[in-house]
Amino acid sequence: MFINLSTDPNIKPRLVGELGDLSHAQVSSGEFKYGRGTEIFGEAEPADYIYQVIEGAVRTYKLLSDGRRQIGAFHLPGDIFGLDNGDFHRFTAEAIVDTTVRLVKRQSLERVAKSDPGLILSLLTMTTANLRHVENHILLLGCTTARERVAAFLLEMNGRLTSAGVIALPMGRRDIADYLGLTLETVSRMFGALERKGHLKFLDDSRQRQIVILNAAGLTELDAPRKHRRLKRKHTPSVG
Amino acid sequence: MFINLSTDPNIKPRLVGELGDLSHAQVSSGEFKYGRGTEIFGEAEPADYIYQVIEGAVRTYKLLSDGRRQIGAFHLPGDIFGLDNGDFHRFTAEAIVDTTVRLVKRQSLERVAKSDPGLILSLLTMTTANLRHVENHILLLGCTTARERVAAFLLEMNGRLTSAGVIALPMGRRDIADYLGLTLETVSRMFGALERKGHLKFLDDSRQRQIVILNAAGLTELDAPRKHRRLKRKHTPSVG
DNA sequence: CGAAATCTTGATAACGTTCAATATTCGTGG
DNA sequence: CCACGAATATTGAACGTTATCAAGATTTCG
Known part of the structure; x- marks a missing residue:
């Protein structure tokens, strides 16, 4: 048509x-x-x-x-x-x-x-x-820890499919894992860790796919052990 | 002008x-x-x-x-x-x-x-x-091991800056590491491992930045321990 | 020439994977 | 509509790959 x-x-x-x-x-x-x-x-x-x-x-x-x-x-x-x-x-x-x-x-x-x-x-x-x-x-x-990845995923979804403050994930842990370069077990553990820290909570949804972000700032906290620490910078473009 | x-x-x-x-x-x-x-x-x-x-x-x-x-x-x-x-x-x-x-x-x-x-x-x-x-x-x-990343890097460079069969890398191990999401030590070790396997050799260049690929097929070999094994699929496209 | 950078190698540790077991839920077929 | 198998999620324990820390050898380049 x-x-x-x-x-x-x-x-x-x-x-x-x-x-x-x-x-x-x-x-x-x-x-x-x-x-x-x-x-x-x-x-x-x-x-x-x-x-x-x-x-x-x-x-x-x-x-x-x-x-x-x-x-x-x-x-x-x-x-x-x-x-x-x-x-x-x-x-x-x-x-x-x-x-x-x-x-x-x-x-x-x-x-x-x-x-x-x-x-x-x-x-x-x-x-x-x-x-x-x-x-x-x-x-x-390339650069981030498992916790940072899961947190970033939540913030991304929070900006895209939140309705009334609730993130209703359509995808399972396996999909999230394959998006973040992790295993589904690690994703599950990081969700648990973030919940225990009080950064999010699950609604009593049977499959734990309904999430409320309680502390977005907490999710943005960096987490690297001390992987790399490049600080100095040069600034002198030279003219030809 | x-x-x-x-x-x-x-x-x-x-x-x-x-x-x-x-x-x-x-x-x-x-x-x-x-x-x-x-x-x-x-x-x-x-x-x-x-x-x-x-x-x-x-x-x-x-x-x-x-x-x-x-x-x-x-x-x-x-x-x-x-x-x-x-x-x-x-x-x-x-x-x-x-x-x-x-x-x-x-x-x-x-x-x-x-x-x-x-x-x-x-x-x-x-x-x-x-x-x-x-x-x-x-x-x-997202998916690959350290060895696979270094091998893929070499194959990419092999297609881009080879002159007379020799890859002359302009960048150091640190840059390669930050490109591949690894540490420079791991990159160095993987180079060594690939050399020992006979997949490549270094020219007697002081900084080991001149490389000859001896066995490109060996570099494309997959290496995953058994990280994930999703197999069922209707038709199966794949990038190997 | 000498200080800084680069690369390799070894020892140790940690993060995330793997393997395994359980509980719950989904969804399809009887 | 219920039942049952498949799928999903959580959790624990052990392992392994890669990061971290450290030292040494060599080279670069200012």
Whole structure:
């Protein structure tokens, strides 16, 4: 089906925030539902669509050949994923829970983009936003302790899916672990430690997925034993 | 100074490969030299220029407040860095050795970009290339052992700065460690282990920075003790 | 030339993983 | 709708990989 995004009131508000100048573009678009745990697209598959979460949650990840998994991002309502700017997906995407997505044919986007600098600029803006997230994640994975990672994860989620002060996590400990480069046991232990310190509490939710942050400042405290201590800096750009 | 890149034979060949459609753009450009160890720009500073390495090597990194450092990338001759698509740099950049860079005023790029969709597309292409690199780095930092990281580093460098089969590393063990999320001692030990296994050898270079890969296949061997073993999957894409 | 930086190697320790057991809940099929 | 197997989460104990601390050898470069 073809939808003019600028005239469909149900779609425009959702997409405008992310797609910006796409608002006057004529692109082919549709909705789809994926059951909990099902694959939306696979790594290295042709990237025919880009996706936006309407409802639910999605994980995108890479696998090593021996089964080790690294989740690159969680995608929540409003988020766009599968935007690879190339012919093939670089991640696998799976629905974490029953999920509804909007999909847009990449071909139609590119057709429009040829004559619409604003759309390319929007793609650049979204890609840059991805890049920023991934860059911060590298800092997390390369430098931080288990406690710091779990705390950072909570703060990230706190900013993204809090409703009435409660974080309702759609994903399990295993997913969190694979996002943070830890094991699920370590994630569980760090949650426990943060709870004992009074930085958070669990609501009497059966699976401990409903969390309230009690002390956000406590979560930002650094924790490194003394791993590295580089301090000096030089400042003298010399002119050629 | 203003240079029309499409008519300056000394500049065009270098930039065309990376900047694509910029070749017919009129942008302000110049060259600069930075001494070994000096800062080119700092994190959160205004991003007034984008840079291309002419000669030398550059590291870009983020710091935590207690001094922990994560190097995001090494930039070698031909590479463009500082392309943040925003008003501020997200990394600090330092010359690893005496380095010559070309710099291009961002303002002039943006002026041209307004009327040149091809240039924006080039920016998108370069940003996507950055993204791909960082995504792969996340997989490395989140999932792999020390030996695998050092091996992956060598293979990356092997594809980028090999001359006559010899990798001549411009950076020290500390930089490599901060790139791989390890300590310099561990990097040193892994080099030693790989040498003992016959996968590489050092040239009698005083600082062990000249390396020859003897067995690239040996370097790609996986090494995980048995950290995670997720196996079931419908179809199985994998990066080995 | 000499102080600082770099790299290696060894000994010890710690953080996080691995292995294991339990309790609870989910969700699918009878 | 209940029951039962599978999935999820927590916790404990032991282990292992990598960090930390330390010393020494060599080289760089100011």
